[in-house]
Amino acid sequence: MPSLFCAxxxxxxxxxxATSMVTPVTPMGVNG
Structure with missing residues (x-):
């Protein structure tokens, strides 16, 4: 379902x- 995928x-x-706000560097990154 498109709606489920979007959610x-x-x-x-x-x-x-939220993770990026807590930690300066994230494993996946914001763009990833």
């Missing part, structure tokens, strides 16, 4: 942004 992508981006 998952948004959740992943939100988690990555």
């Amino acid at each position: 998952t992508t948004l959740a992943l981006r939100a988690s990555i942004l």
